[in-house]
Amino acid sequence: MWTDERVELLKKLWNDGLSASQIAVELGGITRNAVIGKVHRLGLSGRAKSPAAAVPRQRKPRAAAPILRVARPAMRGNTALARAPVYEVEYEQEVEAVANVVPMGQRCTLLELGEGKCRWPVGDPGSTDFFFCGGRTSDGLPYCSYHARIAYQPVDRRRDKRLGRV
DNA sequence: CCCTGATTCGC
């Protein structure tokens, strides 16, 4: 039922650049088809050419969130502990870099993981920004080729690579 | 496959 109120909200959200499905969720109890249909009838159709570019995703909203780290391969017992402070800082840089590389489309949650999806974790598991890579697994490994490359390098080499000392 | 908006057409 399109009350004046809901139509008003629809106009606002549509002009704010939200997608039809997002608006459908906001309004509730309605499908994106209904939203699109209404948008057409209102003559609001035709927006920004590239919605993807129009909606820049936020990153690093939190300044100093507590870091909960997941276990990662290639960590070597004692030495890992010794270099933890340094690694911590660099890990955040790595996350930022990786987060900008992994396409939105393939990212997935824990429950969405499955055979053939890269299980590499990106970010702080406690954060809403956290996600698993979800890329195509390579050669039966649980990682995509990109992350497999990182996973099987010793910590030292990985750090060197990040610091441009390769 | 995930998603996007556009269009059609029976209700």
Next chain:
DNA sequence: GCGAATCAGG
């Protein structure tokens, strides 16, 4: 007027 089904595109 409404929106599910379908289409075309990324």
